[in-house]
Amino acid sequence: MKAGLTPRRDLEPSVAVPPTVRASLSPSRAADFKTCPLLYRFRSIDRLPERPTPEQARGTLVHAVLERLFDLPAAARTPQSAGDLVAPQWDRLVTEQPELGTLFAEGDIAGVDGFLRSAAALLEGYFAVEDPRRLEPAEREALISAVVDDELLIRGYLDRLDVAPDGALRVVDYKTGGAPREAFEARALFQLKFYALVLWRTRGVVPRVLRLLYLKDAEVCDYSPDAEELLRFERTVVALWQAIEQATERQDFRPRPSRLCDWCSHQAFCPSFGGTPPPFPAAGAGDPLVDARSRPVAPGADE
Numbered sequence: 001m002k003a004g005l006t007p008r009r010d011l012e013p014s015v016a017v018p019p020t021v022r023a024s025l026s027p028s029r030a031a032d033f034k035t036c037p038l039l040y041r042f043r044s045i046d047r048l049p050e051r052p053t054p055e056q057a058r059g060t061l062v063h064a065v066l067e068r069l070f071d072l073p074a075a076a077r078t079p080q081s082a083g084d085l086v087a088p089q090w091d092r093l094v095t096e097q098p099e100l101g102t103l104f105a106e107g108d109i110a111g112v113d114g115f116l117r118s119a120a121a122l123l124e125g126y127f128a129v130e131d132p133r134r135l136e137p138a139e140r141e142a143l144i145s146a147v148v149d150d151e152l153l154i155r156g157y158l159d160r161l162d163v164a165p166d167g168a169l170r171v172v173d174y175k176t177g178g179a180p181r182e183a184f185e186a187r188a189l190f191q192l193k194f195y196a197l198v199l200w201r202t203r204g205v206v207p208r209v210l211r212l213l214y215l216k217d218a219e220v221c222d223y224s225p226d227a228e229e230l231l232r233f234e235r236t237v238v239a240l241w242q243a244i245e246q247a248t249e250r251q252d253f254r255p256r257p258s259r260l261c262d263w264c265s266h267q268a269f270c271p272s273f274g275g276t277p278p279p280f281p282a283a284g285a286g287d288p289l290v291d292a293r294s295r296p297v298a299p300g301a302d303e
Ligand code: SF4
Pocket: 036, 038, 039, 255, 256, 257, 258, 260, 261, 264, 265, 266, 267, 270, 271, 272, 273
């Protein structure tokens, strides 16, 4: 560990934080604030519960299958193997996150079957755009973090990182949502630039490719950032954090209605939909270094 770094027991064990750091931000929470400040408040400050939707659960399941797929020897990473992983991974997820089990009524075997089939269909979309037998990801579901502006820890889980023999980095993000892509593309790109910034700051390499894999449409969207762009992006992230701090101080998080409201779980509390937010929590945002994990993926959240 470098001198001056303090391990934080409330974060993942590998995360060491310089003493100057006083806040953390994940791409999901940053994107929340950018999308709608009130949504940020509901999720990060009020921490209002969100019941998982089938789309979110399907996204979590497909991500889990794709992660495990690469545990298999290269030659065994076939559509059949991926399909075989669906049910066991669902069982594992339901055991670890019992709230997922509440998506289906007890005994609703047809509902669960249909759900598992829809996940398998998304995996077919994956195989239409990539051949995992030809890939050896350097990292999967990896937590990455960097400090920017001395005070802000930015961190998140990337789906996959590929490293070419010449050291070039490719960040890959799986998108499983069925929502119209144009409503979410800016958010998805924001998230990928976030990861690119972390990698650049920690490894000194600007990722050559940021890749979005849209499984439902079996489409690939590649983007190549450059250092100048990431420098501007870094300033944007810092400014965003300053705006969050200011809003927290003033307890002033305004709704910003958009098409994404259709995927918001908190319309009942939102003035734009006739609701009233709960009283601002007396303890404020709590420990700013304890931030929600940047996933699970969800339409309107990370999807
Ligand atoms: S319903 Fe729309 S405006 Fe209201 S909090 Fe959710 S995203 Fe924001």
